[in-house]
Amino acid sequence: MKKALTAALILVAAISLAACGKLSFDSGSGSSTSGSSKGYTTTGTVDSGMYEGVIQNGRYKTSSARGLQLSTNQQGGNSFNIKSMENGLQDIAKKQFSTSKYVFEEGQLISTSTAKKWLARKSDDSQGLNPKDNGKTGETERNPMYLETMVEQDYMTQSGSDMSLGGVAIALGMNADDYYQKEKYGATYTTHISDADMTTQGKAMAKEVVARVRKMSGVNNDTPIVIALYKLAGSDSLVGGTYFDYVVSKSGTDVADWTPVNQQNEVLPTVDNKKPINKTVSTDFDNFTTNVENFFPTLAGVTAQAHYSDNALTGLNITINTQFYGATELNSFTQYVANAASKYLPSGVKIEITIQSTQGIQAFVSRESSSKDFYTHVFGSY
């Protein structure tokens, strides 16, 4: 662990890619540096809103705790949670660590074995952040596991040929529903955790995590540490969870100024007469669906993940399942979908539409929130 970090802090040869705009095509861009066995370089970027990633010796630096989320329990197995938690943490980190100044690196501080210890229950000689087992098994009587998973991201700064740790962002994945068995291989029970309890517990854990990370090798007294609290979606959810609070520890054990995060996710169309978060968005989506489903005889269904931030829609990921026989049908359908999307779907929102058949993705249509035009791509074959 310490070794990996030391390596991460060793002097580096030239890093030449500028983190702005389109890819630059100068010779040497993004290439691994020669002559040094510790050669660092970066991935390059195609968008000023994205971080470059650290490459060491031509290889991407994966996280020390890589894949940990997958092994913890059922909720970790909900891949929507994992993707949304990682991307969401990066979005929060961007407020603190500018993409033009910082380079992204998968978390190197918290190793898999350390994370496992932290995610465990507290006992006399353990580092567990979850409460002690009180011996009870009733849904409302037992002490639930509040903390389910963690994600660490490192933000590196470059100075000349140096690369050093400029900041750390850690997400604590909190259970809204803690699934457990009373006996091995037995039935699964659920302890529901209120938002208030989740927040109290998460904030207390954040304090402890900052204190521990602050002592780690490579972390200075004034290295900013961002801790963000994430509410995991249930294991049967078709959309991931959301962040609800974050704090920046500027130095020492300071963990005070919490900033609330107002995010909501939903799946459209809503089922079981569930009230949609926003009636206008839901109606727009229904109109789009009706228009597209009328268009083609063999459409199997249209669903969407909607994401709200501060009560405003910020993104829609739409999936259209269909069965096409021909390439030309698909071309026409894709053009039609782009047209219908621009007509029926809300403007100023990031939209991604994937058109799938049983053979996988066939085409996709997307628009950035700042753009008026839809990009379309039909996957080709020779």
Next chain:
Amino acid sequence: MKKALTAALILVAAISLAACGKLSFDSGSGSSTSGSSKGYTTTGTVDSGMYEGVIQNGRYKTSSARGLQLSTNQQGGNSFNIKSMENGLQDIAKKQFSTSKYVFEEGQLISTSTAKKWLARKSDDSQGLNPKDNGKTGETERNPMYLETMVEQDYMTQSGSDMSLGGVAIALGMNADDYYQKEKYGATYTTHISDADMTTQGKAMAKEVVARVRKMSGVNNDTPIVIALYKLAGSDSLVGGTYFDYVVSKSGTDVADWTPVNQQNEVLPTVDNKKPINKTVSTDFDNFTTNVENFFPTLAGVTAQAHYSDNALTGLNITINTQFYGATELNSFTQYVANAASKYLPSGVKIEITIQSTQGIQAFVSRESSSKDFYTHVFGSY
């Protein structure tokens, strides 16, 4: 059949989408016309190099012989052939029917039952285009099935509120290897057909097809009919076949001025010491692969379909199979791939790179032949 065609020729209400540039967002664009049960409209287009498609009563007009290719035999089941045959026919048609003047419609002239008759063997009272069964079963003695499948595409012209047939394009899918059984459910044998025989047979069949189509309702004496000859790839091929000849019948039964088409497809990397079509392209691809495979620990393989036209590389479809655990890893990898592609892959060529895991497509990177910049997209989730 006749009814469908008649319908296709009936007067239409306003068609307002211009077939140029970005989608236009005027109200009414691409919408179905009201008040007429025969309402025609078009799909709209996002690219001046693409055709708009015909929509009737809000529904896409599918082909009369839709899905026919799938049912004929094993080669039809090679989905690479189907996609490449349809797209390739449209490319050839573009030389004759400008995308700014013509609207695309799936073939409406040749119905499924007609196509089945034409694809059969000749007999005294049949319309079969393939030769009579000579009763022999030896690979080199029997009369093979030369014609395996057909694709029809219609090109419509708009005049005021009318839409009428402006041209027809038909592809004849020819067997290079005719697979057959000597007895029902028996072993599969193969009759190899030489390029010379394929050409002679295809050209003779084209003459017959033009004569028959010319007599169909809705086709005038001077409606241009394009016939293109396609050599199907074998059933185990990982890339589709290629066109080798086409002709435009300007009027009557004229089928004379054949234009050779020089296309080649290959899969990279080549296997079994097969010599690549172009050594430079193959080396570029190998360098790209090595660079990308070194980058990430868990890369399962990189393959490509390469397409050559007149001995020059015109397109590369690359597939990268991998297993990622995290969204941020995928973001970095995608940026790195775009960078490596711009560095190692040939310029001035259409490139499409899909990054897949066992869960399906994760990201893609593409560049049009005329562009210097790569477009990247990582599929999101909330």
